[in-house]
Amino acid sequence: MAHVVVGSECWPFTGGASAFEVEGATVREVIASLDARFPGLGAFVDRKMAFAIDGEIHQDAWFSPVGADSEIYLIPKIGGG
């Protein structure tokens, strides 16, 4: 199970919960698990959030691998100047 931590952006979906364990060997599978747990969160995360997997930021990367006990922080997608 990966440890997922979300910020305030996701609270409307999680009802304020910000840390939980989810199944998934890839970003795509994690998104699916999140959506199953909090309907609507999957699509929102897919569109708005980046995945910081064990310290490395992945944006729009469904097939980035997620380890058995990876730590995943969901942070707003980052652009720049």
Add this chain to the structure above:
Amino acid sequence: MSETLEKPAAPASGLNVVGTRPIRPDGADKVTGRAAYGADFNMPGQLVGKILRSPHAHARIVSIDTSKAKALPGVKAVITGADFPPFLADELIEGGEAASSMRDLAWNVMARAKVLYEGHAVAAVAAISNDIAEEALSRIVVKYETLPHVIDVEAAMAADAPLLHDHIFTAGVETKPDKPSNIAQRHRFARGDLAEGFAAADVIVEGRYTTKATHQGYIEPHACVCAWGEDGRCDVWASSQGAFMVRTYCAKVLGVEISDIRVTPAEIGGGFGGKTTVYLEPVALLLSRTSGFPVKMVMSREEVFRATGPTSGGVILVKLGAKSDGTIVAAEVELKYQAGAFPGSPVGPGAMTALACYDIPNFLITGWDVVTNTPKVAAYRAPGAPISAFGVESAVDELALKLGLDAIAIREKNAVKDGVKAAYGPTYRDIGYLETLAAIKDSDHWKTALKPGQGRGLAVGFWFNVGGESTAAVHLGEDGSAVVVTGSPDIGGSRASMAMMAAEILGLPVERVRPMVADTASIGYSMLTGGSRTTFATGMAVVQAAEKVVAELCARAAKLWDVPVTAVEWRNGQAVCLDAAKDAKPMSLATLAAQSARTGGPISAQVALNAQGAGPGFGVHLCDVEVDAETGAVSVVRYTAAQDVGRAIHPSYVEGQVQGGVAQGVGWALNEEYIFDANGKMENAGFLDYRMPVASDLPMIDAILVEVPNPRHPFGAKGVGEVPIVPPLAAVANAVRGAIGVRMPDLPLSPPKVLAAMDGKAG
């Protein structure tokens, strides 16, 4: 496809091209005036397009009468918001700065029911001459019902503030509000127990800091030429940070197929984030469709100020608690950022970067994204970070003064390092922050004492840097020269680094590699140039394409030698046969290229990827100022900026990025600001009164490049363009504090304010 290169960074030794300082491949065109920018291109039979802009900061559009303009001889098209496809539901699109709201973008390009800021486009004309186009604009009659406006961010947050939109309900709060608001979103980042943290603190500092809206200030105004063919195929020539971004946005705003639009990137005369969206292109395209002629549009400088950029003005509240030894145990940061007419201020990244340089057990960071009757903000170099850093770095300076610690010591004590969890979540890897602090500590500047009347300030800054989607192709010529094609507009010299990385892999002299930026029909999709992603992500695509070419070269050599490809190795631009039995002389790239037709055809490769794992960057800046005690005039007399750049591909252009960011930051600190009158009209929409630094305002800027390689880039590169604008605001303000003995929390530090602050101290 998505991939992360896990190979270790190539060692500095063994590199022949990377790390050297060749003359940039596009240099000759730029010093002779040949380089063609947005306004330097023309199409046969083109018309002049012009935009009518709102004189009001906030008003309902009652009616627009274009009949008199249409009747004017020489006028070929007049359009308003009603001529654009409507947007009933909102839609988010990728392609620019992460996801943008389609409807907001379309409504910003041309106002619909309401104008939301002075300068908001309300109508446009295309005519056979500039004078006729201007005359036509003067004949368009717009009836407005003016509405109360709000510009100050805190005023806009008030419950009774004039509402810009009735469809915005504050997002990011536990329960969906039942009333619309100007507050589009709340961001929160928290850890530990704030109350406990402050309870454990020996010293607490608190401050309220403010910054004004500032403009990116690129010298080239927005410009484009657009042609809409009778067959529905469109051509766009435009200066932007991303031709594919322009293509996507135009297609969405106008409701046409992406493949129907071909965008050719002009040379871009500066962007700094301000050219990561569209203003003119969809308008010019619609004028072209309506008139049947190509349409050229060029903004005036005044239009650039009134209708593009800027970045947010902000309010930053900071409370820090520390042990007497300097260990920061608690931090509370609240950020309020102007978004302009539509949601999307950079308060998110502002909040995420606010404490990114500090390892603090207990903190709460709150960010508010607030719409105001000002131009919709556009990205500006490390969007949001300089604003929050100004508050936090000023507060850390106060803390150091209270504790009697020097500016480096307190930052070393609380510095993040590998393995530490960043305030915004992830755990740091391969960062060079301590090394960068050490570089300043070791600098001649830090070791040199100040002269009487001078003050010294230090501040640090952080930026994530990003990767993302890029495509690159490498083609060999039969003479053994190479062309590198990317879809990433070159805004600061990236063609040089692309050519250098390809040359390094191929084993060619860099002069034999010609880098090109292709149009959207000639290369695969590439995200815009921004976020300091190009040398990292597009560079990764270039390197992989060059590696594919090398693999092909080895395969051809293997055929010729009749050995398995595993028996061939590529060394310094030559295929070397490892099979001693064959007494085979190495074959050069040129030899193999010359035989390519007979050995299997042209040798070229393309790589499209979505690069992940960009390495975060840290900067440490040191600034000395002198203050005229009788006038309050501040002059920056010495400046040194150190930054972890991973590995500098072309050191001169890396230094240039650092020096340019510093100059913009110093301008932001001392003189630059949007000034509005009581009616919400910008009073200083020109280079005369929007005071960007001139050559005589600045000293030489010493750039120290610290190289802690990023293992996820083939040569160890990290993004460099954003970080340099983060520390200067506080570095200058901290220096002024040192010189006059008073903290100045409100930017810009213009002479009247500084003098008043000195009076306050005296009195």
Add this chain to the structure above:
Amino acid sequence: MSKTHVTTTVNGDPAEFLVSPRMTLLDALRDELGLTGAKEGCGSGDCGACSVVLDGRLVCSCLVLAAEAEGCRIETIEGMAQGGQLHPLQQKFLEHAALQCGFCTPGLLVASKALLDVNPDPTETEVRYWLAGNLCRCTGYDKIIRAVMDAAAELRQERTAA
């Protein structure tokens, strides 16, 4: 609109064009003669991107009426490189990486040449003040100033050598 016929010399060659009375020299150069090296950054004389030399004087071509140029000698960036050879200033700008986006570069080069023509051995301060009318947003000026000082030194050597 009544047009005025203007006869000038541009980079040593005769050049004639028709202009409307309100047309600026910058627009005439760019639109009538196709010399787009001079850029419009502001149209108000505050950025120097449109710098040209008019009868030996450095000016902003956006602040000169095309009609005023009657009978004048005009030098633009297009005339700086001679016979396929870059001027030492152009060469030094490249060597010192004194440009990034390059939009302000033609104006800076024209202005720098005008400085070295009257002051072959300027101090850093003199260079900075002479160029104060040429805005650059990319470089922080550092490498530009170094390139101009270096070009000045090289030109002084050439003179003594000659």
Add this chain to the structure above:
Amino acid sequence: MSEVAYLAPSSPEAAAAALARAGAQPLSGGTDLLVQLRAGRSRPDVIVDLKSVPGAIGVREAAGGFVIGAATSGAVLGEHTALVKAWPGIVEGANLIGSTQVQGRASLGGNLCNASPAADGVPALVAARAVCVIVGPNGRREAPVEAIATGPGKTSLAQGEFILEFRLPPRPARASDAYLRLIPRTEMDIAVAGAGVNLVLDAAGAVTEANVALGAVAPTVLLVADAGAALVGGKLDEASLAKMEAAVRAACRPISDKRGTVEYRTRIAGVLARRAALIAYQRAGA
């Protein structure tokens, strides 16, 4: 669209006749006019270029004093060694108008007739007690520089009149002037406040004549008699400087705008006048 005509008359009479036409607008260096044309703040029917009028450009000496053609560019003034030696303040004022590029065009005549309260070229001219030679449909007349601007953008010139040249008084041995202004940057800004000081000393170094003029602190450039008087008789000792500074501040009637506040402008005017006086005194060979 209104038809615009461009004329470049080659005699004072022709220029006066052209300027007498309705909607005529004089053009000197053009560094203000072209900006106004572009912004639509000026919509002339006829643009009358004065630079071809004999005498409008150049510096000459007559009757022991200098005569400056009103359309002479700042760059030309800066290169005139004798003028710089005698009137360094007038030249530094003219040379503070805009960039090097603007210096190649901008003139004292244009700077004065644009009638901006912050005109850098004007205070030192006023302090010099310079006289304008005005040409018009009814011939020539003379007027002191301070009589030209009557308010922001307004002048006392009648339709058809233009300034042909400025006449400076003869320069005694120990005399000099200085002009200082304050701007937020080091270059390229409009003055927040400016001060021109012109001093004549006797053999012993005592001030026998002093004129102090201020810019950007009133609707027009101010000649502050009390400030000048405060310096006469002394050698710029602290007491007389303080008295002069007080007189300067008392005379200020500025506005608050995006470039400065009433308080700041008033205070800075004193600082600048004091500094300018000390420079002028130094230059006068004290």
